[in-house]
Amino acid sequence: MSRWKALSTELDPRVRQLLTQLRRLKDHSGLSMRQLAAKTGYSEKSWERYLGGRSLPPREAVEALARIGGVDPVRLLALHEVAADTWGGGRHLDASAPTGPPPELVPEPAPVPVPVPTGPVPTGPEFLAGPDRHPHPHPHPEQDAPQVSVAGRSLRVALVAGAVALVLALSSATLLVMRLDDGDREPAAGPPTVSTPPAPASAPAYTCRVERTDGLWYAGISRTRDTELGYGAAGPEVAEAQCLLRRAGISPGGIDGMFGPLTQRAVKAFQTRAGLAVDGTVGPLTWKALRG
Structure with missing residues (x-):
């Protein structure tokens, strides 16, 4: 059994899960890095980077290692797809961390004091007859409408963005569970279709003519x-x-x-x-x- 160097703790948990499964398959096959390179067509240094967590292995390399280990590649390919999405967005992303800075709340401006008259309020017809009087106590109602603060708008935008992000996360989790369930089910008819990786140049093909x-x-x-x-x-x-x-x-x-x-x-x-x-x-x- 190979003694692997511990994977970086900064790797996303989904990437760590994929690399752990690939390491187990390599150990189970009993192949050295040189023999693994000869059987898969990927160089020995490439496999050292893949299994060491320094670069994400391509889909064809994962499928080739699954075939050598004699396991169904469907589950590994599902893990690889999730890891590829994580790797493409950043090698050390934390799935539980927020994707952006929280919206900055702008302090609401202090209300402007309005002078309140202290004398008696006229109510008779003379109030309406004066040249400087207006028949309505609020001649410009649109000026008296309550102002919507910038902080309130920012908070609503943040809540809408959070709800959208939650819906997308739930959709991705549901899709992943469906794919993993499909990998555990028996096919309805016929063997599963598996793409064949390119034959390595260092391993010539032989034909038996017994x-x-x-x-x-x-x-x-x-x-x-x-x-x-x-x-x-x-x-x-x-x-x-x-x-x-x-x-x-x-x-x-x-x-x-x-x-x-x-x-x-x-x-x-x-x-x-x-x-x-x-x-x-x-x-x-x-x-x-x-x-x-």
């Missing part, structure tokens, strides 16, 4: 009968052994010429069935059993 010649089985890739192959080996001889294991009814994983944990497990199963010493390596005796 045929029996002079009483021995050959896959058309290598005719060796005594090459020692162990964990971490690579090349056409490994691909030849993988083809012969598959012919014997034991799957070594892909025919990629890489002697990884799946190939080693298949070799041990074949050696057990053939009554050979179970050491997980392909030597002369195992070659003889595979070709016979």
Whole structure:
């Protein structure tokens, strides 16, 4: 089991959850960084950045690691989408922090004092007859309308913005739950459609052409009968052994010429069935059993 360096506490919790799952898959596969780079097409330094939390892995890298670990990539891709939204908005965003400064409240201006008459208020017809009198006590009602303070408008704007943000957050959470639930359900018909990542340039494709010649089985890739192959080996001889294991009814994983944990497990199963010493390596005796 690899000893990982602790992830930064400034990372968003959703990014930390994705990277923790990817680290577990890498440890479970038993591959080194170099072997992981050869199988996925992404460089060793890129994987160190991805799993170290210095950059967000692309969607294709997450899917490739899920396929190597033998797990359904749907849940990981849902986590990646949420993490990508968080990463795009800022690497160290806190989901519980407000998205902007609070609205600044402008102090309401003090009311202007209005002089109050102290004498008796005229009520007779002479009040209406004077040249400086007006038939209404408020000649300009629009001037006497209450003024709406700037602070009141700012508070209403802040409340509306907060309500909109709350609705958007609830919508995003509901969508995420629906996607995770869909990942746990059985498909109605047919296998799920999974896009295939580009084949890495460092791992050539091999084709098994198994045929029996002079009483021995050959896959058309290598005719060796005594090459020692162990964990971490690579090349056409490994691909030849993988083809012969598959012919014997034991799957070594892909025919990629890489002697990884799946190939080693298949070799041990074949050696057990053939009554050979179970050491997980392909030597002369195992070659003889595979070709016979």
